[in-house]
Amino acid sequence: MTSYRVPDTALPSQRALLTDRAVVTEAYTVIPRGVLRDIVTSVLPEWTGTRTWVINRPVAGGATTFAQYLVEVAPGGGSEQPEPEPEVQSFVFVMAGGLTVRFGDETHVLEPGGFAYLPPGADWSVRNAGEELAWFSWIRKHHEPLAGHEPRARFGNERDIEPDAMPDTDGTWRTTRMLPTDDLAYDMHCNVVTFEPGASIPFAETHIMEHGLLMLEGKAVYHLNGDWVEVEAGDYLSLRAFCPQACYAGGPGQFRYLLYKDVNRQVRLTPGGGR
Template identity: 65%
Template sequence: MITPTYFAPHGGMPGQKELMTSRAVVTEAYTVIPRGVLRDIVTTVLPEWQGTRSWVLSRPVAGGAVTFSQTILEVSPGGGSEAPEPQAEVEGFLFVMEGEVSLTAAGQTHTLTPGGYAFLPPGTEWSLTGQGAGPSRLHWFRKRYQDVPGLTPRIVVGREQDVEPSPMPDTEGRWATTRLLDPSDLAFDMHVNIVTFQPGASIPFMETHEMEHGLYVLQGKGVYRLNQDWVEVEAGDYMSLRAFCPQACYAGGDEPFRYLLYKDVNRQVML
């Protein structure tokens, strides 16, 4: 298997002579945060974390996605948290893009490097520490868990490199999904996948569905159709899609177009 590539932000600030024009846009159907927006000035510090700064990509807002938050953490060596999650009813998912972190969950310690991930059920006692010589950069998804009698999610720790991608039907493998959580296990009320398109491949219809999405482009570039708009995206860009936002895409460039995808799943609509 080819070693996967993960683009991670490093902050910094643009020069005073640069144009302020960018592809950033917020609508009632979707939000696009280009990688050039992830600068030092828009980071935040979380009180539960030490030696860490963060870019909050998505949070519940009126007129937007409401089921989850998504944050990029930049953890310095020795930094991290002994008690990261302030809400016992909230589950978490971590995905490492750069560096190395030590994760302890329910008394078991794991080393996560690029491509490493962990699902942490609500109520899990866990901690994380940055390792190595430089900062580590990782995604942290958070969602309030929706209980169902008889279903209890389990801790999952793994690596993308060890999960076989599932080709989509009738695509000859040009569109494939790496499912980081077992799609047949109804205890999970969210999925985090990696979607890969080979150059020129596409989603050939306008998906319109109840699931909200967070999409972070890990590699390559493509063009996304969001509602009525065509939007160019590249590695490091982020898209947040509310429920029922029509969506399709095709991959451009000479390398795979890959993104990290969140969606809410497996639960009845509560009225």
Template identity: 55%
Template sequence: MTEKNKYYSPTGGLPPQTQLLSDRAVLTDAYAVIPKGVMTDIVTSSLPFWKNMRMWVIARPLSGFSETFSQYIVEITPQGGSDRPELDPNAEGVLFVVAGEMDITIEGEAHHMTEGGYAFIPPGSNWTVHNNYDENVRFHWVRKAYQEVEGLGLPEAFVTNENDIPVTTMKDTEVWATTRFVDHTDMRHDMHVNIVTLQPGAVIPFDETHVMEHGLYVLEGKAVYHLNQNWVEVEAGDFMWLRAFCPQACYAGGPGPFRYLLYKDVNRHMPFIRPRN
């Protein structure tokens, strides 16, 4: 791994009129693939109480599909930011910086974040984020409605960088590893946002089929994914959105590592859909 990772992030723009319309974008009842070429100027959104920002919304709750989270790629130009970034007091968040640098303050404690920077923000936190620098900053913002459990407190806020986190290799292999930002045995956390790294030629050697929903943003490299019996090529800048129990496996294509930012919901009972009285 290099000292400074080179994460892909969108820069907007529009394709030329000569470009073919067909692309790799697909939405099925089990998964979606949003390729990097889709993230143009005309599909961005904005939020109240922000200055000099735009965002690509790459996941949002949809009934019967991925229901637990939303995910944005936020771009802030110089002197932009927000003193009221989160309006939902029940929403927790993870920020992961993929380009540039920014300043974040959580409950009065200031932090400087650069590429690879990771922040966990508990629900109800008082926080701000600003780009006080000369270049645009882009970061992922993963949001989830926190599921409180009686007898468990809220997890604490923290800011770190992936380069300061030890990598955990999968059992009996050195070519498949995970960068875990929180202790997976800490039941206060109801979501994990990790980085998975597969070396060239490595595989996830079986079709994972599980209850967790996934958002997978490809930070580096390319691979072939097996999704619900379909083979799909993905590369840096693509996003995959997988509903619960969607079968999934992959081959890492090389020549460099294949790395992705992974969301999953964890550590909670499955909610029931209760009949109305």
């Protein structure tokens, strides 16, 4: 059974040494799980019983296409109006507990591994109707509309989707695609990527797509813009466009992460029309 790491939010002991792996560079940011503590949370408008860790937002010199949060919702908490911007689409991925998501007249109960894609302008709400804390990752992106292609809401669980083996890997590198990759209505992909111990990305991917990578399980070593960076479940990477990237899965179990990337749109060259 797969698992999904959530933060240990209590403050470290006053006896702890000030050492960690957090780093911000011109090409990538590493937010290790050990820095996601109680004192760095936000309380969002229109939400109750909720704490939020903002782990990515558009910044100059960094990733600019999306925001990503880790959200903890207490029993009874949630929001009737979670999204304040009608042009923004959302992807919700549950890691612990359960969430009830209402979309129009539909109601979906999401357990760990469950996801919801909510298109721009959607009427939706979210509530923790259970008795335990719920944890989810929330990805928000301004949707770039394309005439004749309208995205639709999607719900499911990554555990119920057959992953696609990457070519020539004997299935040791697999991708679970939660949004359709061949539909131009969607200008982002949200996948769960799985590596068996010792599997690798054997070349330095260097491409226009920005990435948000939330480590769900296991550990690995990433090669980012010439640097070797160790990551483990609970860590987060934000990669700007064209950051060279490769990795080796470290074992002893699977290495898995939730991946965001922006896709399927032309590069904007007019003033103020950045990608």
